[in-house]
Amino acid sequence: MAISLPRIPDRSIHANGREYLYFGGTAYLGLQSYTPFKKLFLKNVERYGMHYGASRRSNVALDIYQQAEGHLAHWVGSEACLTMSSGYLAAQLVIQHLLHKGHTLFAAPNAHTAMLMNGVTRTHSFKELNLALEQQVSNKGPMPVLLFDTIDFTAKQYPHFEALQQLPLDKIMLVGDDSHGIGIVGDQGKGCYGLLQKLNPAQMLVCCSLGKGLGIQAGAVFGDEEIIETLKTTPFYGGASPALPAFMGTLIDAETLYVERLTTLMENYQWFLGSLDQSQYFQHMKGHPTFEFENASLAQELEDRGFIVTNFNYPDANGPLVSRIVLSAYHKKEDVQQLVHCLNTLLT
Incomplete structure (x- = not known):
């Protein structure tokens, strides 16, 4: 049963009459x-209001969206970017457009559920995926598309993308x-x-939620200017309400905070990894602050000792x-x- 909370969890959770340290979520x-981040957001709420209830294709446009998208594209290193109100919608926009254009879409093993919509062919191993892609390439139709998670928590993608490099990129x-x-x-x-650009695929798009890392309730799509502009002409994009303009303003204003908080996160990560006796017990991607395990009893043992994990x-x-x-x-x-x-004691 889920633990019910009256507010967004922070480093600690109060539940069942006690305090727990929280090492879960995203x-x-x-x-x-x-x-400091909340103050930036509230400043932008004061400037832009709570909600912009119009299509991005309207004859009246707020310039903060274009500014934020330009800021994101420059930061990530893509030619262009568009934003949606969630990462889920960003993925759906891309997939529906590519299906409409007649592309055959394949989902890699462990692809996020946002990508597993009707019309997408799921695969269960990279061997199966490679065979399917080679066959589709030989059919001489529209270019096949591979959907995958950059961080899939199996250590088969980030940081080196070895599995992708075996495919006809x-x-x-x-x-x-x-x-x-x-x-x-x-x-x-x-x-x-x-990192993906260096693999030299024939074409590439990257979509994402901005909520997990950047604290912004919105989604984004990155790619070449031509395909981003094409996505903006679709009914899906035009019919969807945009993200809050205050979030777009906060995204730009929080640039320094993002650097500071990432530095703190990496300090925590290095200390944890360097002090853990049994790091091999966990499935882990170097540089990512998550550690997965398959022992169902460990999560309960941690909870009994005052720690809540995913x-x-x-x-x-x-x-x-x-x-996790x-x-x-x-x-x-x-x-x-x-x-x-606690972990060093439990895993001895």
């Missing part, structure tokens, strides 16, 4: 309750979901766009159990010390 930079289009990467990994937290069936009740320790910038060094001491 608030990697710990921004949702961070006072020069003949396919990559669409990566970087929701768990942007703001966290890559050079200065720029995510995986630049531990639920995903994406639904019939899905696999996801057990998540480090955040809101953790204090003593929080990490307590967790490491």
Whole structure:
């Protein structure tokens, strides 16, 4: 049963009559309750209001959207960017457009549920995926498309993307979901766009939620200017309400905060990894502040000792159990010390 809370969790949770240290969720930079970040958001609410209830294709446009998208594109290193009100919608926009254009879409193993819509062919191994892509390439139709998570928590993608490099990248289009990467990994937290570019795929798009790393309730799509402009002409894009303009303003204003919080997160990460006796016990991607495990009893043992970690069936009740320790910038060094001491005791 889920723990019911009256507010967004921070480094600690009060439940069942006691306080727990919280090492779960996806608030990697710990921004949702961070006072300097909230002040920036409230300043932008005062400037832009709560909601802009119009199409982005309207004859009246707020310039903050173009400014924020230009800021994001420059930061990530893409020619262009568009934003939606969520990462889920950003992925759906891309997939529906490509299906409409007649592309055959394949989902890599462990692709996010946002990508697994009708019309997408799921694959269960990279061997199966490679065979399917080669066959589709030989059919001489529209370029096949591969949908995948840049951070898929199996260590088969980030940071080296070995599995992708075995595929016919020069003949396919990559669409990566970087929701768990942007703001966290890559050079200065720029995510995986630049890393994927170095693989030289025939074409590429990266979509993501901006909520996990950057604390912004919105989604984004990065790519070449031509395809981004084409996506903006679609009914899906035109019919969807945009993200809050105050979030777009905060995204720009928080640039310095993002750098500071990422530095804190990486300090917590290095201390945790360097002090953990049994790091091989966890499935871990170098540079990413998450540590997965398959021992169903460990999460309960941690809870009994005052720690709550991610531990639920995903994406639904019939899905696999996801057990994951998540480090955040809101953790204090003593929080990490307590967790490491507990893990070192339990895993001896």
